[in-house]
Amino acid sequence: MAKGQAQKxxxxxxxxxxxxxxxxxxxxxxxxxxKVPDSDMGHASQSTKKGLALLLNSHLRAVSLKxxxxxxxxxxxSICRVCDTPLLESLSSDVVVENHSKMASKxxxxxxxxxxxxxxxxxxxxxxxxxxxxKSVRLAKAKAKQSSxxxxxxxxxxxxxxxxxxx
Numbered sequence: 001m002a003k004g005q006a007q008k009x010x011x012x013x014x015x016x017x018x019x020x021x022x023x024x025x026x027x028x029x030x031x032x033x034x035k036v037p038d039s040d041m042g043h044a045s046q047s048t049k050k051g052l053a054l055l056l057n058s059h060l061r062a063v064s065l066k067x068x069x070x071x072x073x074x075x076x077x078s079i080c081r082v083c084d085t086p087l088l089e090s091l092s093s094d095v096v097v098e099n100h101s102k103m104a105s106k107x108x109x110x111x112x113x114x115x116x117x118x119x120x121x122x123x124x125x126x127x128x129x130x131x132x133x134x135k136s137v138r139l140a141k142a143k144a145k146q147s148s149x150x151x152x153x154x155x156x157x158x159x160x161x162x163x164x165x166x167x
Contacts, residue, residue, distance in 0.1 A: 007067060007069070010063060010064075010067035010069050011069065013063055014060055014063055014064055014069065014071070014075075017056050017057070017059055017060040017063065018060055018075060018078075020056050021052075021053045021054075021056035021057045021060065021086050022053075022078075022086050022088070024052050024053040024056070025053040025085070025086040025088055025091070025092060026088060026091065028053065029088060029091035029092055030091065053085070053086055054083065054084045054085060057079050057084040057085070057086060058084045060079070061079075061084070077114070077123070077125065080093075080116040080118065080119065080121055080123075081121065081123070082116070082119045082121045083116065083118050083119040083121070085116055085118045085119070087114055087116060092116070092117050092118065093114050093115060093116055093117060094114070094115045094117065095112065095113070095114050095115075096112075096113045096115070097110055097111070097112055097113070097127065098110070098111050098113055099111070107128075108128060108129070110126070110127040110128065111124050111125065111126055111127065112124070112125045112126075112127050113125075
């Protein structure tokens with residue numbers, strides 16, 4: 001298979017597992033206030049929905065690892081690493097923006113903190129920070145910069161000798 005082209009069936013399975021776990025989690029967290037009898041044959045109990053959502057997320061991770069497919073950044077950030085709970089804003093997680101700089105004077109120091117309500121795990125993500133280039137790109141830039149400075153030095157030496165010769 002070509003590089004960068006993941007197996008379509010694995011991607012489809014991951015997509016289905018993500019949508020199903022998110023749906024079950026939304027049902028579980030939105031129906032908490034409503035009394036649903038556990039003996040009702042048409043509906044699963046709240047604990048079953050919660051357990052199934054966690055199970056689907058753990059399967060999602062296992063499928064991505066076994067199929068060697070990288071999960072998108074958004075998908076990884078929407079699942080708790082500790083308890084596999086889908087992190088739904090204001091339903092299963094709390095989101096706060098922190099800035100610990102003095103008097104919050106540095107806007108580039110903003111950090112988005114997502115706290116899982118199930119296990120209490122906190123995930124911190126910088127806001128507006130740019131990712132560093134890959135090492136290969138950085139090395140290529142350094143080589144290009146180094147070769148351009150060497151060329152400029154060679155040209156200055158060459159022009160100096162030409163000026164010296166013409167006198």
